[in-house]
Amino acid sequence: MSGPLLEFENVSLSFKGVKALSGVSFGVQDGELFAIIGPNGAGKTSAFNCMNGVYKPQEGDIRWKGESILGRRPDRIAELGIARTFQNIELFAHMTVLENLLLGRHIRTDVGWFSGSFWTKKARREELDNRDKVEDIIDLLEIESWRQYPVALLPYGIQKRVELGRAVAMEPELLLLDEPVAGMNLEETEGMARFILDIREELGISIILVEHDMGLVMDIADRILVLDFGTPIAMGVPADVQRDPEVIKAYLGEDVVA
């Protein structure tokens, strides 16, 4: 592998006086499961929003396979192969599970309004092909019984899974997971961890994970970046990060270190 898949170089983002990110640099390798952790307000979700093109950092550069993606529109960045789930579920509430997953296929399909309206051979073939691909994901995530339900009616844990499925349906090269197990019990968390590992191993998708559940992060992440108030304070394999005095200070306070 020549270089990192996604690379942050000295990225700084601020809203008026508030520094959300300052001088963040890291690179995610192909096939890696990279985790970003930090206390509340550390800038983890802001980092995601920069990758997606929702926010534009004032300084630094974000590169996808060596090419700068700074200033590109979110939908263009999605087309590159970056998919994402959200901290607070952002599913399309009035659509069914199936429709949500099919929407995920938007960038991988190209039937326009004309062939769609006339239900041409091309549209028909693409819809069925899409359905086949989506069914594979439904199978992988074990949500068969929820297929035809409007997502607003589903329990929280299932919604989280559907959102993961929608992102996977985009056939991304990089998947950004924003707190995939927030608010879940131990059993659900273990289930979700299994799905995340399956996605990485079976589909070969690289993952950036933002998560507060330390057990999960330490168990499945290859490398971890720790942010505190927008500043990177440590980066490395889980075992090293766990012992880093700066990290302990950020999470537990000054006295513990001393």
Add this chain to the structure above:
Amino acid sequence: MRGRPNLFASYAAEQGILPTTTKKVSAVLLVIAAITIPLEVLPVLSQFSQPSWLVLLNRSLIFLIAALGLNILVGLAGQVSLGHAFFMGVGAYTAAVLGGTGAGLWSLGLPIWVWLPLSGIIPALLGILIAPTAVRVRGLYLAIVTLGLVFIGEHIFRNANSIAGAPEVGREWPRLELRIWKEENPLIDFASDGNWFGVSLPGEAKTFYFLLVMAIVFVFLAKNLGRTRIGRSFAAIRDRDVAAEIMGVGEFRAKTQAFAISSFYAGVSGALFGVVVGRLIPETWNLFLSVQFVAIVLIGGAGTVAGTVLGSFFVVLMPRMVENVTRFLGDQAIDGGVLSIVGDFVVSIDGDFGLISLSAQGPGLSIFQLNQVIYGLLIAVFLISEPLGLFGIWIRIRNYWKGWPFTY
């Protein structure tokens, strides 16, 4: 498969446009029933074969086409628009100029296969042109922007006398007939009385058949759009626009497409409206017309094609129903029937007290005013108690009978 209507053996069967046997059969029956109306075959439906009823049914079908367009914009893409009447007007005058023959007005006398497609395409292009302004605002603000469009349009139509005719006078539209080019006798005449396959039909009935085919085509197109890629992208923008963008749906592109497609439907409908009515004044394309379409979409059920069909017929036929009921009550009051007390109170006869008056000068509301009040009330009632509209009521009835005799 027999006995298991909900079992699908292939994705193709499940994703069909009418997936269940019940839906297929009822769609076919509905079309057959519509076809038999002017033929006076079924006793129940034959009363609708009077020209006065056919005129209303024709109007319902024309309104249905425009309403399907507005449903794509409002129901599917979630963009509230009050500008539908403007796009209808643009389509109507495109048809009038291209197909019309009036002296002293711009008219090219071209055949239907030229003006009908263009009466959709030109408003669609205009929609694309206006979209960049409209896409920047949402919700209430979009409603105001599109409201402005109606007033600008009305002003232009009233002053462009060589296109729209003089104010309060208007212009004539081309007749509904198929010509190859500008020859003397039309190939098919949809407008005047005559024989078709040995059956003598009034002009209204022939127009009805033409519009029925048009409406079915547009229902088919709207339904297909809703269940394929572009329709899903509209719904995604409606539900969560930021998430949709991150999933790769271009917000600007999707909204522009929704505007263009909806304007296409409006334009075709406007052209047919002009052609079928024959002569319209420039003031036709006003806010009240737009509000009627919003009423159709909301009363029928936003986002559903079946609801839009129900809504179109309901909103167009309701004034006639209200009038019939009022007349009936008036007759009761005069003849001293069972409902004479109710009739006496509700209807004003010869200027005495009453909530509704059948003559123009009497106290109380005119039929027209009464209908306006009822539209307003219905929109409010549906928004509060049944957001899915007539379609929602139908779903509830259907589910009740599906589970009968069990209520859970």
